[in-house]
Amino acid sequence: MDILTLFIVIPVITMIGIVFCKDHKQVKWAAAIGMGIQLLMAAYLIIHFLMERNAGNTAEMLFVKDVVWFPSLNIHYLVGVDGISVAMIGLTSIVIFAGVFASWEVEELTKEFFISLILLSSGVFGFFISLDLFTLFLFYELAVIPMYLLIGIWGSGPREYSAMKLTLMLMGGSALIMVGLLGLYFHSNPSGGQLTWSILDISKVHIPVDVQKFFFPFLFVGFGVLGALFPFHTWSPDGHASAPTAVSMLHAGVLMKLGGYGCFRVAVFLLPEAAHELGWIFIILTTISVIYGAFGAVWQKDLKYINAYSSVSHCGMVLFAILMFNKTAMDGAILQMISHGIMTALFFALIGMIYGRTHTRYINEMGGLMKVMPFLGVAYVIGGLASLGLPGFSGFVAEMTIFVGAFQNVDTFHRVATIIGVSSIVVTAVYILRVIGILLLGKIKNEHYEHLTDAKWHERLSTGVLIFGITAIGLAPLWLSEMISGGLGPIIQRLLLAGPVH
């Protein structure tokens, strides 16, 4: 079996294994082992991929596997990876691995919880390896649906409302995507003949510009909903606030990246001229996302809300960078997806752990936690510093790459948007330091908190893996950046059709 398919098969085997487990402990270990294997495979895939590239294999996609699945509509099971998807797979496997350990204390319906969680992750893996639009959409839905159950059953607060809201808004996005994908399918062969769903084939044809302009908004907004594009982001604060820890981690860490990846791989890559002509609308929206999310976070009092708005800001940066039509900025966009994915998973993990101890998420009710839980405190500070873009962590690498790339556009419109985007680094510092100051530093406000315990082994493992991820990328970013920009080549080629790429 080829290595990419294994990324879907292993979660399935894990799920089957979990079904036969007898108690909580077995379930957890089965999930941990399954996702551990997945993590090792991701590492292997990255190494293998880099070796292939070094050996001079310059094919656009590696490890391609093509099986006809539904001949009458020409649907294939077509998988393959380039540097970008490999990086995304790495991200997913880190986050899901940490997520399993962060949910170590789920007591209620443990079996069902882990099955849904792993089902979700298999959808995500499938999405990142798919090169067939139909299969891609299928995996996309597979990733979104379990979210409803996970929030509705294991969530907290107004969970039915949040689950419903999140699912409905994402379904709305899916409807738009479906329209866009059908549009692509029916224009995938302008000269007549066999229509195709294959991204690689569609990227070779020239779709008429007016058709592009019609379908581009469907695809960009559809994926943008999941990528927290303003003003379609409001599912995110409520959804995150109600979701259980691992679900928030996976959702903000990985699922929101499906949006960015979709915008990039489908909307912009396949409809470059439309992206070039209509890009300005979305540049305005994403610039708003960046600064608006940051200002929104300053005022919040609930830890999860703060992080949700912060995600709006950081994910806005991803879409912003994609629209800059510049290789460096796009490289930065992918880096930002990975960086934000790990970082935000770290935050949500920590928030879950803190909530598990203090039973509140309101920062004003807490204070001085650094003294009672130094490990979690230091981890939170590290996450915060990474989030505000401190050198040595992944956030800095991603943001600087985006800024330098975006600055290559000389016209005033892009310049202004870029400078507004850049200024978010100050606002980010404000809300991050505010939270750190209120939550962790100062005196202990509530005497009950003095007897709280610090992180347990599984919590240390979970946060440790994520911290390792952000520091490793932050200290030695070159290989990752090179791997990604290797995958950008064909995309830039296609964008050149639409106009100059700065």
Add this chain to the structure above:
Amino acid sequence: MFTYTVWIVLIPFFLFILIGFFGHKFKPLVSGVVGTSGLFASMALSYYTAYQYFFVVGKTGDVFGKIIGYNTVWLKLTEKLHIDLGVLLDPISVMMLIVITTVSFMVHLYSIGYMQGEKGYMRFFSMLSLFSFSMLGLVVATNIFQMYIFWELVGVSSYLLIGFYYTRDTAVAASKKAFIVTRFADLGFLIGILLLSFNTGTFDFLTLTDPNGVAITQGSGIMFLGLSTMTWSMIFIFMGGAGKSAMFPLHIWLPDAMEGPTPVSALIHAATMVVAGVYLVARMFPIFHFSAPVALDVVMCVGAFSSIFAAVIACTQYDIKRVLAYSTMSQIGLMMFALGVSGYGAEEGLGFMASMFHLFTHAFFKALLFLAAGAIIHAVHSNYMNDMGGLRKHLPITHITFLIACLSIAGIPPLAGFFSKDEILAAGHEKSMMLFILGLIISALTAFYMFRLYFSIFWGKQQQYHHTPHEAPKVMTIPLILLALGAVFAGFIPFSSFVTSDGKPFASHIDFAVAIPAVLVGVLGALTAMMFYMKETNIPETISRSLGGFYRAAFRKFYIDEIYLFITKKILFNYVSRPVAWFDRHIVDGSMNGISYVTNEVSTRIKGMQSGQLQQYAWIFVSGAIGLALAFIYLWTL
């Protein structure tokens, strides 16, 4: 041959990792000793490097060249732009290596005693190492982006150290303020870097600062709002420097930063980090001079104004660390001012040389002042000079070293401060008489507030202390003595033979037309202070009362903090952030909820249609049919 210099930077980094991760496994003292000896190694390497650079390699032709000791690509951004990490050696970076490692070593040594028994002893030492690493990385940067990277790291280590006593609310607030204000300044720095690199196509200092290089010869770029692109980018870059160096109006974080432990104030907020802005301007000096003279004028004005502004405030403060903080700001202002009036090329660059010289001597006497202040605070458990007095008998070593530092900073010959300040005044004198007089006023004020401090602490009214104050242990007094030696003798270094704007040495001499007035005003300031504060008198009272509003304004630091608070708390929080949060919940989210509400309503309304009642169906059927028929008839007859 200079590859080993990378270890000067890396040793503190490994110390940080080592102490940070494994420090708690051992006794606290181990972290202190390991940290200090590590810094000693770094210092020894720096001295060796300086020896090699100035005396073994020496001049090529008649200039000290720029040598790349080590360089590696860290991140490739575009074809032309790539971020490197490396070591650049030239006169100013070598000088900075000496300053940083020396002061850092002294502070490490001193802290072994000062921090004894504190909780978080090993955290303190690991943070100090982190700071030393970042600061060293900053000064040896081979390109402007490396500088920015370490610039941010320096900022965060300062944040962590100011907030060292993290259970104290004032410390937490001060650390936050320091980080955010400097971060705001760094935004300018970043925009400046983006503009500059876009314009010149490089981050590399060698290319950027070569007077015959493409970056300078290509001209200043297109005009925007009356200034050239190069000018804009240099002004933005200077904004970063002004933030770090606490120049007006970005200085508000520095006095509050005194909440940190005193050794931290000595190292970061007096001798090293706060001069990073001066170093930045010096590093970019050829661009300032050739491509953006307007920006250089901005540097001069900001420096001069900050200097006098801070000097006035320093005369009114009672917290000894805050007096020193404003004094630091004032001295850095002088350094900026000197750069601002400087030209380029050997003798022309007198201001440049003077600025670097003052940076060098200032590091010694200001670190000494802070460390001595630490010993005093240690002894009397108060920061306020009102709680002190007559301490000269109790703390003899501290007293003598403090006096030396005061004499040095007041510019009394033959101490170090005299020589460097004299050069600054001479540079100002060359530019214009006005600037020279301004410099004299600042000198007089400097002497006055320093001796006000000195006399109030060591003379003045004899206080009743709870415990008899006693001299600090040897591990603290030895650094004081060593730094005092520096404060006395550092001025005898023929600085202009080593550090000049273009690397070409020249012979500087003392101009008596400048030196005599300078010394006179210094002595005058000191004598006035002696008159006011040596014995308890009511003269200061009377004067401050007669100054009325001006005194109150100076005492309240000219209300700059209040203005900032108004802008951030009142305007940004209340009128931006809060409405954004409200808008998001009620308008954006409201419309989403609105859609669902409408859907719900519509379905509730129309679900009555499927009631299952035959009569209703029949009625709807008949009225529908009639309605349609009427519509068709109407359309036909049209």
